[in-house]
Amino acid sequence: MARVVSERADVLPALGEVFREHGFEGASLALIGARTGLGKGSLYHFFPGGKEEMAEAVLAEIDAWFTHEIFAPLRESKDPRQAIAAMLQAIDAYFRSGRRICLIGAFALGATRDRFAARVDGYFAAWEEALGQALMRLGHRKKAAVALSEDAVAAIQGALVLARARNDPAIFRRALARLGDRLRTV
Amino acid sequence: MARVVSERADVLPALGEVFREHGFEGASLALIGARTGLGKGSLYHFFPGGKEEMAEAVLAEIDAWFTHEIFAPLRESKDPRQAIAAMLQAIDAYFRSGRRICLIGAFALGATRDRFAARVDGYFAAWEEALGQALMRLGHRKKAAVALSEDAVAAIQGALVLARARNDPAIFRRALARLGDRLRTV
DNA sequence: GTCTATAGAGTGATAGAC
DNA sequence: GTCTATCACTCTATAGAC
Numbered sequence: 001m002a003r004v005v006s007e008r009a010d011v012l013p014a015l016g017e018v019f020r021e022h023g024f025e026g027a028s029l030a031l032i033g034a035r036t037g038l039g040k041g042s043l044y045h046f047f048p049g050g051k052e053e054m055a056e057a058v059l060a061e062i063d064a065w066f067t068h069e070i071f072a073p074l075r076e077s078k079d080p081r082q083a084i085a086a087m088l089q090a091i092d093a094y095f096r097s098g099r100r101i102c103l104i105g106a107f108a109l110g111a112t113r114d115r116f117a118a119r120v121d122g123y124f125a126a127w128e129e130a131l132g133q134a135l136m137r138l139g140h141r142k143k144a145a146v147a148l149s150e151d152a153v154a155a156i157q158g159a160l161v162l163a164r165a166r167n168d169p170a171i172f173r174r175a176l177a178r179l180g181d182r183l184r185t186v
Numbered sequence: 187m188a189r190v191v192s193e194r195a196d197v198l199p200a201l202g203e204v205f206r207e208h209g210f211e212g213a214s215l216a217l218i219g220a221r222t223g224l225g226k227g228s229l230y231h232f233f234p235g236g237k238e239e240m241a242e243a244v245l246a247e248i249d250a251w252f253t254h255e256i257f258a259p260l261r262e263s264k265d266p267r268q269a270i271a272a273m274l275q276a277i278d279a280y281f282r283s284g285r286r287i288c289l290i291g292a293f294a295l296g297a298t299r300d301r302f303a304a305r306v307d308g309y310f311a312a313w314e315e316a317l318g319q320a321l322m323r324l325g326h327r328k329k330a331a332v333a334l335s336e337d338a339v340a341a342i343q344g345a346l347v348l349a350r351a352r353n354d355p356a357i358f359r360r361a362l363a364r365l366g367d368r369l370r371t372v
Numbered sequence: 373g374t375c376t377a378t379a380g381a382g383t384g385a386t387a388g389a390c
Numbered sequence: 391g392t393c394t395a396t397c398a399c400t401c402t403a404t405a406g407a408c
Contacts, residue, residue: 006377023296025211029398039379040399046377050399101295108351109292110209120351147364150348151341154361158344162336165294165306175340178333215388226390226391236389 008046008057011036016058020103024055024112052115055107059119062103065094066123071130080134084183087131088176091156098163098172105157127153139186148183155179194232194243197222202244206289210241210298238301241293245305248289252309255280257316266320270369273317274362277342284349284358291343313339325372334369341365 014036018027029051033039038046047053070087077083095102104123107113113120128149135145159175200222204213215226215237222229233239256273263269281288290309293299299306314335321331345361 021297023209023211025209026297028396030396038377041378041380041401041403044399105347105351106295108347109287109295111207111212113350117353121353124348124351147360150357150360151364154344154348154357155337155341156344157347158340158342161291161294161343161347162310162340164299165291165310167303167307171336171340174333174336178337214386216386226388230390234390 006038006042009061011038011046012058012061015054016062016103019055019058020101020106023106023110024051024115025110027051055112056116056119059104059107059116059123063119063123063126067126069094071126074130074134077134080137081184083134084131084138085180087134088180088183092173092176095160095172096169098160098169101164102157102160105160124153135183152179152183192224192228195247197224197232198244198247201240202248202289205241205244206287206292209292209296210237210301211296213237241298242302242305245290245293245302245309249305249309249312251280253312257312260316260320263320266323267370269320270317270324271366273320274366274369278359278362281346281358282355284346284355287350288343288346291346310339321369338365338369 015032018032018035022028022031029040029043032051032054033043036043043054044050047057049056069090073083073086074080077086094100104120107116108120108124128146131149131152132142132145135148136142140148155175156179159172162175163169163172201218204218204221208214208217215229218237218240219225219229224232229240230236233243235242255276259269260266260273263272280286290306293302294306294310314332317335317338318328318331321334322328326334341361342365345358348361349355349358
């Protein structure tokens with residue numbers, strides 16, 4: 001029996017893509033097996049909790065990525081203006097200029113939202129909080145910073161919906177450009 | 187056998203709610219049968235094409251509602267300022283202040299997007315076009331009107347995602363209020 | 373020998389189609 | 391209601407690393 005040693009973390013990217021493309025319900029184990037190249041044995045070895053644990057692991061990885069790459073810089077940077085510009089650039093890259101959807105946003109709209117409520121809520125709460133901090137250090141008052149960060153996160157999610165709905169990544173890029181203008185104005 | 191005469195159109199609201207709550211894949215025929223009160227026989231009598239035809243009929247009904255209640259007034263009203271205000275009010279009512287998601291937006295994010303591509307694309311295209319017309323009559327130049335309407339539709343979709351993600355309808359109402367301000371400024 | 377990664381036949385339940 | 395396909399999942403077996 002071939003033994004291609006792998007570990008849990010190795011299959012998370014493929015797992016994420018399957019969930020992105022088919023949703024939680026639509027991602028069958030057959031599909032997951034095909035895309036990860038793993039049999040059910042391996043899958044259940046890595047994720048004894050089945051599909052739910054697989055999705056949870058994917059969400060946790062996304063959360064960790066955003067925390068490290070986006071939220072922490074927003075919170076800690078000495079230069080909030082630069083941190084916000086970096087956020088927009090990282091977001092453009094992460095979502096492949098609108099060709100890739102936000103798995104957490106997609107989960108939020110489905111019946112999956114309640115199953116992963118903590119992760120879904122926590123992700124957006126952290127994003128808004130981190131961006132709000134940067135905006136305050138940029139000179140906004142607390143109320144304005146909260147409103148603006150809520151608006152920004154919503155604008156990104158909405159642009160992802162629209163870009164995919166209309167199958168036009170340019171929609172996402174235009175939205176990011178407008179958002180950049182709005183976030184630069186104090 | 188009781189014969190409660192009903193027709194296709196009667197079951198569309200219930201059908202819409204099931205798809206909203208469970209998504210296309212998650213809405214099983216058992217669930218649909220329970221919520222509509224119809225057996226599989228009746229369902230296949232009304233919708234010979236099965237689930238796909240059911241979803242298509244729901245999308246068509248939503249499209250018709252928006253065309254009549256939102257898009258047409260935006261295009262035809264003599265008073266674009268009032269038409270835009272009416273749009274925001276109708277949207278708030280339709281989405282129950284953020285407690286109800288946009289089925290078309292949800293479909294756009296899933297694998298269902300390709301299946302119903304024409305409806306999904308057409309819905310958002312019509313919305314943007316209608317709002318853009320109202321904005322031009324309000325005094326915006328074409329480019330600004332197009333950008334602003336794209337921004338507005340995205341803001342609404344994003345607010346729906348966020349409101350549901352964070353389980354807080356107030357997010358949606360705040361977003362609509364900010365959007366109202368932005369659309370009033372020429 | 374033990375342990376971990378693997379494969380996949382087999383389980384009952386439930387899916388959508390008709 | 392009946393059909394067949396497919397679902398998530400279980401379980402046994404096995405290979406190789408120690």
